[in-house]
Amino acid sequence: MKLFFCLLSPYLISIALAFFAKDSWFSILPTEQVVATALVFITIQTFVFYFQRSIWNTLLSWNKTASRLMVFILFLLFTITLLYPFRNLSWGDGLILFETNLLETKLFGLQIALDEIIETSLHSLAYHLLNYSGILFDIRLSYQLISYTAGIFFLALVGWYLPKYKSNQDDFFPKLIFFGSGGYLVFFGYAENYSYLSLYIFFLLIYLRKMIEGEISSKKLLLSATILVTIGIFFHLVTGFLAVLLGYLWYKESPRERKVKDLFQFSALGFGIIAIGFVYLLFIHDPNVDRQSSHLLHPPLYPLKRLISINHFKEVLSVLWWNSKPAIFVLLYFFLYDKKIFKTWISRRENAFLFVAFLSFLLNGFFINPMLGFPGDWDMTGFYWIPLAFLGYLALLEYPNVTYQVFPLLVFCLIMQIFHAKKLSETNPESEAMVRITENLVTLYVAENQEKVNSLPSSQKKFYAKTDFFLYKADRITSLMCDFNEKENLKKELQTLRKEFQSSSQEGKLKDKTWIKGFLYRATDGNTKYIKSLKEHKLCHLGV
Numbered sequence: 001m002k003l004f005f006c007l008l009s010p011y012l013i014s015i016a017l018a019f020f021a022k023d024s025w026f027s028i029l030p031t032e033q034v035v036a037t038a039l040v041f042i043t044i045q046t047f048v049f050y051f052q053r054s055i056w057n058t059l060l061s062w063n064k065t066a067s068r069l070m071v072f073i074l075f076l077l078f079t080i081t082l083l084y085p086f087r088n089l090s091w092g093d094g095l096i097l098f099e100t101n102l103l104e105t106k107l108f109g110l111q112i113a114l115d116e117i118i119e120t121s122l123h124s125l126a127y128h129l130l131n132y133s134g135i136l137f138d139i140r141l142s143y144q145l146i147s148y149t150a151g152i153f154f155l156a157l158v159g160w161y162l163p164k165y166k167s168n169q170d171d172f173f174p175k176l177i178f179f180g181s182g183g184y185l186v187f188f189g190y191a192e193n194y195s196y197l198s199l200y201i202f203f204l205l206i207y208l209r210k211m212i213e214g215e216i217s218s219k220k221l222l223l224s225a226t227i228l229v230t231i232g233i234f235f236h237l238v239t240g241f242l243a244v245l246l247g248y249l250w251y252k253e254s255p256r257e258r259k260v261k262d263l264f265q266f267s268a269l270g271f272g273i274i275a276i277g278f279v280y281l282l283f284i285h286d287p288n289v290d291r292q293s294s295h296l297l298h299p300p301l302y303p304l305k306r307l308i309s310i311n312h313f314k315e316v317l318s319v320l321w322w323n324s325k326p327a328i329f330v331l332l333y334f335f336l337y338d339k340k341i342f343k344t345w346i347s348r349r350e351n352a353f354l355f356v357a358f359l360s361f362l363l364n365g366f367f368i369n370p371m372l373g374f375p376g377d378w379d380m381t382g383f384y385w386i387p388l389a390f391l392g393y394l395a396l397l398e399y400p401n402v403t404y405q406v407f408p409l410l411v412f413c414l415i416m417q418i419f420h421a422k423k424l425s426e427t428n429p430e431s432e433a434m435v436r437i438t439e440n441l442v443t444l445y446v447a448e449n450q451e452k453v454n455s456l457p458s459s460q461k462k463f464y465a466k467t468d469f470f471l472y473k474a475d476r477i478t479s480l481m482c483d484f485n486e487k488e489n490l491k492k493e494l495q496t497l498r499k500e501f502q503s504s505s506q507e508g509k510l511k512d513k514t515w516i517k518g519f520l521y522r523a524t525d526g527n528t529k530y531i532k533s534l535k536e537h538k539l540c541h542l543g544v
Helices: 002-020 031-050 052-068 070-083 095-108 117-133 141-161 172-179 182-187 195-213 218-235 237-253 256-284 310-337 339-346 349-367 385-398 400-424 429-454 461-480 487-506 513-537
Strands: none
Touching: 002 031, 002 310, 002 400, 031 052, 031 400, 052 070, 052 172, 052 400, 070 141, 070 172, 070 400, 095 117, 095 141, 095 429, 095 461, 117 141, 117 195, 117 218, 141 172, 141 182, 141 195, 172 310, 172 385, 172 400, 182 195, 182 310, 182 385, 182 400, 195 218, 195 237, 195 349, 195 385, 218 237, 218 256, 237 256, 237 349, 310 339, 310 349, 310 385, 310 400, 339 349, 339 385, 349 385, 385 400, 429 461, 461 487, 461 513, 487 513
């Protein structure tokens, strides 16, 4: 009975959340849609559970047919990502992401952020490619291009590079666990710096797991793991949490007589590669990366007072639910199905490796403070979906009995994923207007200020450009707001702040940390008033 209840629990939880958590960030679908879909799959799940022997051959046949039609089905899944591009600007960094990338790309050729060096550079290169081709009519297209190409490679890895236990094994049903995971939405044209990062993490886990299975020498394994994780840090700093995985591999794989030597050798290699890259970008590259906005230099750790709290656990569980629902319940069902077999299976070297990778990213989701809240930081805190889905896939591949029991759940999660994608592809006129206005403002600002920005020292260019543009943009957008009593006062405050910033720049005060701290405090106050006014009064006088 506990197995049956475990199978029904994701549907029942979905129904409960649809009724009692309507205001939660992850409850984006109409209640009746969630309830109706869940009830249909409760019926299907019940039928499969009680009549599994009667329909076993049918399910085998379906899996075999789907595996043979793999190319067609993967193409269909990619087509769905094109039909429902992720356009909701409340998820992720939103408009500020387009703004910063476009501003730095136009001013400096590339946006290079210390936290996500490769990802930001890729989006700048995509912008140049689309602009050169004459098809850049929306600043979001560069992000969509990167997201979609990463999605194609992800589909290829899932389709043809994942491990099998038999060369001719039919494995389409287990692969559904990836497509039903909420984290897969980063490949739906999602505007963030996480698409190629997710692809890279997936490749890294597949590659290193194959090395472990292949009984590669410990030295070669540790060398490969160190280099791959270090390269991943240049994609995004979140990969740094895989240092926990490196420590695990060193503890488990390094021979006792070489442990100390391996620790110093591979630590020096990793830190050396990182140091070369970061020193170049911080002190040599023109312009230097902006240190003020880097999480590396200012890590957003979760406040200790709130680290162990009901609210924080709710945040972590909500991301787990959204990003990893099918994998969680597949592994839970496997555990309940046969605890002894599960413990033996998860303790195997290659599977324990993936479990530690999951724990590594779970630490990120637990200790890093989601500065944007939710759903703004749903993506940054949930990378554990990749190793967790990989583990779920391997469990289903090795134990077909589990696969056919959870098949309705995998399909349910996929259908819900499509519903979510459709909802998140919707736009509203105000957001679309802000995108167009921001693009126009960046173009105007660059035309008016590029010479000034380029004349500054390398260490000041990015900080000056981003701060000055914010004040420029806030002033212009305030002019477009519907009229209200304090409108002119707000405009004067923003203009005064900009004049002060520009004159202080000429006086060399951007090197004065005390002055910068005081100015940013006043600018933050002005930004708070600006954001509040924009929410309350909207835009009336459209046109830049």
